[in-house]
Amino acid sequence: MSWEQLAPVLLEGLWDTLYMTVPSTLIAYLVGMPLGILLVATATGGIRPMLRFNALLGMAINFLRSVPFIILLAMLFPVTRAVMGRAIGTRAIIFPLTISAFPYVARMVENSLVEVDRGVIEAAQSMGSTDWQIIRKVLLPEAFPSLLNGAAICMVTILGYTAMASTAGGGGLGALAITKGLNMRNFPLMYSASLILVALVQIMTFFGNRISRKSDHRKK
Numbered sequence: 001m002s003w004e005q006l007a008p009v010l011l012e013g014l015w016d017t018l019y020m021t022v023p024s025t026l027i028a029y030l031v032g033m034p035l036g037i038l039l040v041a042t043a044t045g046g047i048r049p050m051l052r053f054n055a056l057l058g059m060a061i062n063f064l065r066s067v068p069f070i071i072l073l074a075m076l077f078p079v080t081r082a083v084m085g086r087a088i089g090t091r092a093i094i095f096p097l098t099i100s101a102f103p104y105v106a107r108m109v110e111n112s113l114v115e116v117d118r119g120v121i122e123a124a125q126s127m128g129s130t131d132w133q134i135i136r137k138v139l140l141p142e143a144f145p146s147l148l149n150g151a152a153i154c155m156v157t158i159l160g161y162t163a164m165a166s167t168a169g170g171g172g173l174g175a176l177a178i179t180k181g182l183n184m185r186n187f188p189l190m191y192s193a194s195l196i197l198v199a200l201v202q203i204m205t206f207f208g209n210r211i212s213r214k215s216d217h218r219k220k
Helices: 003-041 051-066 069-075 077-084 094-114 118-126 131-162 173-182 187-214
Strands: none
Touching (some): 003 051, 003 094, 003 173, 003 187, 069 094, 094 131, 118 131, 173 187
């Protein structure tokens, strides 16, 4: 298979991979970030302790995190069909990717917010700040570099999940490498798709770390 034949196939695979990865990451953060904030705010020593609620929320998130993506993908077929109109295909994969990713995002956000200096929070409380003001003006700004780094890690994780999308008829570089590359013994296609995936991971990690370091006021 010549490069002239490989190039359009790989470009389509790259587009499909980004089409699955970027929206899934954004939606997962829209769901997972509020949950991560709730986990921190309602924990022991949090700004609004609610231990029973915190325990139940933590259990639900841990349960979803413990289900392997490939199994969750199969379990969600009926729900995916109801939400997306079909259970298979590149577009349909966005839903199970989001469901699989948002618990992971919630824990990443929780870990980032927990790192915030307790003294800064207590100072804001002593000045009469409301819970929402503490979250918006203290927790999120102070944890911003760590949140950015976590976002890059989450995107890389979701990118890895897309490689399994071929089991549900999804496209992308992972499907090219497995179904059209390995299974059909088209090794140039398999290696090319794999190398592009590796390059995407490196690019996401590099820019995530770089932006995180530049936004960290503690190192200035």
